[in-house]
Amino acid sequence: MIVDLSDILKNDEETISLNNSIDLSSLEFMGEDFIFTKPLQMVGTIRNNSKNLELEAEVKGEMQVRCARCAKEFTTPVSYPVSEILIREDGEISPDSDVVIFSGYEVDLTEIVVNNFFMNVEGRYLCKEDCKGLCHICGTDLNESQCDCETDTIDPRWAALAEIIKDTTTE
Template sequence: MMKIDISQVKQEVGDRRSFRFVTSAPELGLAEGEFGWDGGDIIVEGEVANNGQFLEVTGSIKAKVRCECNRCLKSFTMAMEIPFTERYFTPGFLPDEDAASYEGNEIDVTGLLRENLLLAEPLKPLCSESCRGLCPVCGTDLNETECFCEKGSVDPRLAVLQQLLKKE
């Protein structure tokens, strides 16, 4: 569990304290297939500030994830830096029932970190913006070699649609 000590911060409006954690995906409760963690450290740095009505936790998560390129299907490691912000209210002053709250002298940010890591994982990761992918005909990796397949051919079932484009 990743807990921030707020015993001093909650005493004085305007007070700020920084924090830093070094953790891993299993410590955050992330299963093996849930997140492409590369096995290295996940570094969390941030600050908790008392604004009078709530405690605001801001910071960033730095992690390296293993991905498979959406175009060429090769595995690669990508460095991610994920910013996060959350407001924590005392239980008696919750603005709505979905707001985060704290009790005592600690805030548990494990769920916040896990959620931000999962939401930041790219939907279509690319090994590089210039990745040319695989040939749709023969499957050759176009980043490594050029193939000479005819790519202009159209699926016969869609040929009628091509006729419509020619009319315009």
């Protein structure tokens, strides 16, 4: 997604509005696949503040991820802010500053959107807050059914408490 900056580079205080679709299809991050079920929508502005260009935007979309507990695939909303300073390669760039450098009169927003996605993505998604996950012995999805495996991971005192809770809630 290339944006033409020639107009705002000519005039200080000039702003352009962004409302762009960025079709990434999928990204891989730390062994995890993120599949975008529709293009990401980037809405915001690029402003010439007379020294450099300020990009402020919000990225929204939808992606398919895998539950960290039961491995079920599900879609979850994507929403994150993007805030960057854009500086032309022949401008004043201090080596330690965190800026996006562009050349000529265009900037590639896709790269910025991808980098910011990685800064905002969560490492772990759950299909639901209380997902019970898979039995670690037989692999049964414990959200759908129970298995007969011996699970010695539950402390007997908690099991007793669980019984009491079950009794009181079923009355």
